[in-house]
Amino acid sequence: MSIEENLLHIRELIAAAARRAGRDPETVRLVAVSKTKPASAVDEAARAGQRLFGENYVQEFTVKAKEVSAPVEWHFIGALQSNKVRQIAGLVTLIHSVDRLSLVQEIERQWAKLDATCDVLIQVNIAGEATKSGTTAADLITLVKEVATLPHLRVRGLMTMPPFFDDPDGARPYFRELKRLAGVVAAEGIPRVAMEELSMGMSGDFEAAVEEGATLVRIGTSLFGVRHYHR
Numbered sequence: 001m002s003i004e005e006n007l008l009h010i011r012e013l014i015a016a017a018a019r020r021a022g023r024d025p026e027t028v029r030l031v032a033v034s035k036t037k038p039a040s041a042v043d044e045a046a047r048a049g050q051r052l053f054g055e056n057y058v059q060e061f062t063v064k065a066k067e068v069s070a071p072v073e074w075h076f077i078g079a080l081q082s083n084k085v086r087q088i089a090g091l092v093t094l095i096h097s098v099d100r101l102s103l104v105q106e107i108e109r110q111w112a113k114l115d116a117t118c119d120v121l122i123q124v125n126i127a128g129e130a131t132k133s134g135t136t137a138a139d140l141i142t143l144v145k146e147v148a149t150l151p152h153l154r155v156r157g158l159m160t161m162p163p164f165f166d167d168p169d170g171a172r173p174y175f176r177e178l179k180r181l182a183g184v185v186a187a188e189g190i191p192r193v194a195m196e197e198l199s200m201g202m203s204g205d206f207e208a209a210v211e212e213g214a215t216l217v218r219i220g221t222s223l224f225g226v227r228h229y230h231r
């Protein structure tokens, strides 16, 4: 199937999942995860109507961003080293993977230079997996409060990557927990902090994520095909 056909199919599945949950399909945005895929794949998806793309690797992303000719919007979704933040400053409209104070401080520094505000999501490692990034649920409120004091960042919501399950329903408790945590943060009433975005769901489990309240689903494989290398 072509990227265009995949896109149409994924959009239908997202809309159907939203309707099953009594949600307006318009409240769910698809982040097309183009890591390891060439600029031509991004342009092809853009021609089929996709505007929002997610990238994981700074080096790969900055090269690709120059090569893509379509007017697209980029989100950064991968693990981010503080010393690389400078390279993506101003190029992305949302960072999904903010999980520690040192990173937050560097984003503040770089976006201050641009006199701009960086929208961020706080990544939560709900299962506490050692191999995954993310703040713990216990440290979440502290981190959000710290971000809230910085003028060039704005917290828009939460992101999670659950453990891998063969059964898409396996991830559901993690999606529910992320939504619950967003409610806990919202109840704190921290100034300048919004809990309006829930970034959760990938190729294997995005329908469950939408049913559980995702506003951003990050989909790579189902859209662009399998990735032939992994870093």
Ligand SMILES: *Cc1c(COP(=O)(O)O)cnc(C)c1O
Binding pocket: 033, 035, 056, 077, 078, 161, 202, 203, 204, 218, 219, 220, 221, 222
């Ligand atoms: C690669 C990646 C995705 C997309 O995963 P697929 O299973 O290919 O859809 C989503 N989110 C993050 C953070 C990723 O690194």
